[in-house]
Amino acid sequence: MAAQPLPSAEPAACRVLGLRERKKQRTRDALVSAAHRLFLSQGYGRTTVDEIAAEVDVSQRTFFRYFSNKEEVALAVLADAEDYFVATLRERPASENPLQALRSSIVLAWRDLSDTGSDTGVTAALELIQLIEETPVLLAAHLRRITEQERLIAELIARREGLDPAVDLRPRVLAAVFGGVLRSAHLAWSSGQSAPGPEGMIAVIESHFDQLGPALAADWR
Template identity: 45%
Template sequence: MTATVPDARPPGRRERKKQRTREALVDAAFALFAEKGFDATTVEEIADAVDVSSRTFFRYFASKEDVALTFQDEQLRAVLTVLAERPADEPIMTALRRTVVQVARACESGELGFTPERFQCLITMTADSPALSAGSLEHTQRKQTLLTEVIAERMGLDPATDMRPHIVAATATGAFRTAAEAHNSPSMGYPSLAEAADAAFAILEQDLNTR
């Protein structure tokens, strides 16, 4: 049997142009978010900054919330990858704590393909904008199944018949959101998201750890 060789050809001119347009829209959006704030920025302004129509904008993104939350997909992919690579005998909450802290540090240091300033802008906007906060929560809930599957595999459980992986995943995503809120609260005193996440997951680790 002849093995199938994956198509490793570089993207064509059309694909490269589409990617450049997408990246330009993201760049323009975050420049406007930083200048005007999320709620005051319109889709039309983002499109105009790239010299494209609003119709073109909607070929790439469903809304301005979708632009702002692009990086959440990168975060999730990193979390799933790091969690899957944690030692198999590590208790689940310990594995999640170390995974989330590692990914948070990578985000804050610019190691996931976007700048630390842009990442902090997203955290601040999510805290300040009810619309973006709601969009972030909805986005997280849609993606939670992927996290549940990885957790279920680590725990040796079937998520179709056992609630535990779902509860662990929901608890973990809630803890991360709480950590982001704590990082944004001056009274909490967490200078970085990684430190806030470490503290939040330490609480869970103490009470909910199980293999």
């Protein structure tokens, strides 16, 4: 199932690509789509880089111009979505507190992902979440990326609030909490505890954030 490019958070003038850049983007998108189809149809472990390249009629050498390894192409759909989330977070109004900005950004990112004119992009992302949980090597790579994203979010929040993250621990703590809530929501969705599709995922994310305050501060008894 082909993964559609995410809407850009950059100004329109910055999104104009030359012919060479558009061709490179099409090749990258084709490799991601081919890999996604093969991983879902025959499994991640049984799919080779040569097979992915052959699906797009390019060489293995061309594949490695775009991706370092098979893990990277497998996670590309979610990686692009995560990058879009970070770009969205940078655009949130200063009037929002950090947690509000994070929550609004992740919900908006999922909504934008499902509003690209086709449901294939969001379907690919949702299918990938399930594939990751079933594939130990992908889960390990995904968790490494989540750790890096938490560091980036902490730095972004610290800059937004005018804090030094080396001194003030709140940005790092909030980034870790946000990552944990999001992973819990993803696990709940992938286990079939909610409606399918993007609106089901958004509802699960919202419900998890609704419980964050009570879980941290309320008397449980």
